[in-house]
Amino acid sequence: MGSTWGSLRYKIIAMDFENILEDIQNGILTITINRPAKLNALNKITIQELHSAFSEAELNDRVKVIILTGSGEKAFVAGADISEFSDFSAEEGKQLAAVGQEKLFDFVANFPKPVIAAINGFALGGGLELALAAHFRIASENARMGLPEVSLGVIPGYGGTQRLPQLVGKGRAMEMIMTAGMIDSNQALQYNLVNHVTSREELLDFAVEMATKIAGNSLVAISSAIKAINANYGDGVNGFEIEIEEFGNCFATADFKEGTTAFLNKRKANFPGK
Numbered sequence: 001m002g003s004t005w006g007s008l009r010y011k012i013i014a015m016d017f018e019n020i021l022e023d024i025q026n027g028i029l030t031i032t033i034n035r036p037a038k039l040n041a042l043n044k045i046t047i048q049e050l051h052s053a054f055s056e057a058e059l060n061d062r063v064k065v066i067i068l069t070g071s072g073e074k075a076f077v078a079g080a081d082i083s084e085f086s087d088f089s090a091e092e093g094k095q096l097a098a099v100g101q102e103k104l105f106d107f108v109a110n111f112p113k114p115v116i117a118a119i120n121g122f123a124l125g126g127g128l129e130l131a132l133a134a135h136f137r138i139a140s141e142n143a144r145m146g147l148p149e150v151s152l153g154v155i156p157g158y159g160g161t162q163r164l165p166q167l168v169g170k171g172r173a174m175e176m177i178m179t180a181g182m183i184d185s186n187q188a189l190q191y192n193l194v195n196h197v198t199s200r201e202e203l204l205d206f207a208v209e210m211a212t213k214i215a216g217n218s219l220v221a222i223s224s225a226i227k228a229i230n231a232n233y234g235d236g237v238n239g240f241e242i243e244i245e246e247f248g249n250c251f252a253t254a255d256f257k258e259g260t261t262a263f264l265n266k267r268k269a270n271f272p273g274k
């Protein structure tokens, strides 16, 4: 049973997608959005494929941490695919935002395993919103970030009006959204939009280094931490109560036994992940 399940899980990661690439090494799954000719714009298929890749990664014990990036020299993701919605009605627009938020953006934000966005170029519109949904962001110095939707006569619909102010503050978010302008990586760092800036060449190595550090900790505890941190931003949810609940739950885990035993025995913990 164990080996059949194991090989099934291996196949899941090796699955072929049209617009994304996956690579898993040492528990770190790198998902690369791969439509460079369209600057990795998020069309319907790509959103569906990302949903599938994340769903599979959730079930796959081999996946500890996820790095999300874009292919090519220029873009992380240059937005939602404008060609797909230019003739939509109000109702279709609502559907587009609702389905996208549920399948991808909220799904990533609440994902139980850590998700790092490695922003390698333009992150605009839905591209920046995807990076905002990730648990944290690092960017290469050539990256450019913005929410240009109002220049198209629309507003951010994949969580940007909510998640951008949470990170950069209301005034800066208002300015970025109203001007539809782009900021560079260093300004993004100053705004707390990204945590680190690297050279273009070093971005993925740096992301892997961070992911490796994270993967050495208890992923069961990290999953609880994600829930508790996100609870601060949920409607009608008391984050302190969620923290108490999740804190208590940790005590019943094998990871907690291992972590505390290893500390008391002056050795490095080897977390079973349960």
Ligand code: COA
Binding pocket: 037, 038, 039, 041, 078, 079, 080, 081, 082, 083, 122, 124, 125, 126, 148, 149, 152
């Ligand atoms: N949706 C659909 N196609 C897009 C796209 C998007 N969001 N962003 C880029 N593309 C396509 C372009 O149409 C072009 O396709 P083509 O070669 O078939 O004409 C290709 O990607 C390359 O883009 P191009 O505009 O030629 O590159 P550039 O270097 O001159 O400009 C940007 C780069 C990012 C400034 C520009 O592509 C842009 O403004 N994109 C739209 C950004 C946006 O408004 N996003 C929010 C959407 S809600």
